[in-house]
Amino acid sequence: MTDTHAATDPLNPPAVGAGWGWILAYGVLSIVLGVLAFLNPFAATYAATLVIGAFFIAAGLVSIAAGFAGKGHEGRGYAIGFGLLSLVVGLLMAFFPLSGALSLTLMVAVWLGLRGAMEIGLGARFRRGRGLMIALGVVNLLLAVYVLATLPWSALTLPGFVLGISFVFGGVASVASALNHKTGAAAFAAPAV
Incomplete structure (x- = not known):
């Protein structure tokens, strides 16, 4: 049994830097996952597509259930329609992950453009x-053109590289935060300059 009052009791404050090791472990794990995504961007793209597909499936099922359960609600038809659309998109991404990766890559290209x-x-x-x-605008336009010009090959790796960048930068930020927190700063606070 844990003492839930210990963390909020002003007479018994938590130790300075408590939990910094967990933040550090999370940061190191994120960096490792990011590097692995860079080393095998196809596998990372495949995994990201499956995870996004699973989210669409879950959102679709919940929305459909909400629509059927919400008798008399004016947004009932929308909830069912949105749920069906989400479910179809999720199933397509789960059973045809390469087309899902292509869709993700096209969205990135449109966003860049x-x-x-x-x-x-x-x-x-x-x-x-x-x-x-x-x-900056010209660089983003050139990146969009590059992504479009290298389709479908870019679809096999681009989402994996983006995932890798996100994990590496998030991991580095968490490691820096953990080391800063170890010295007594608040968790996830910006380091003093």
């Missing part, structure tokens, strides 16, 4: 930093 166009448009209106914003 739209972002690049907006950055160029915004940069053209800037007084200061115009060149940098326009350059």
Whole structure:
């Protein structure tokens, strides 16, 4: 049995840096998973597609159940329709993960292209930093073109690389936070400069 009052009792505060080892372990594990995703981006893409498909399936089933259970609710038809759509998308991603990876990659390419166009448009209106914003927009447009030009091969690896980047950067941030927390700072606080 644990003492639930110990963490909130002002007369018995938690030890300085308590739990920093768990934060550090999480950060190291995230870095390892990120590096593994970089080393085998196809497997990471496949796994990410299956996980996203499972989320769609779960959301679909819950939405359908809510729609059928919500008799008299004005959003009942929407809930059932949304649930069916989510369920179909999830099943397609689960049973045809390569097409799911292709869809994810196309969404990334569209996002990069739209972002690049907006950055160029915004940069053209800037007084200061115009060149940098326009350059960023051009880079994002070029990335979008590159992703589209390398389809379907980019679909096999791009989501895995994105996952790897996310895990590595998240892991590094957690390791830094754990080491900072060990010295007495609040957990996940920014290090003092």
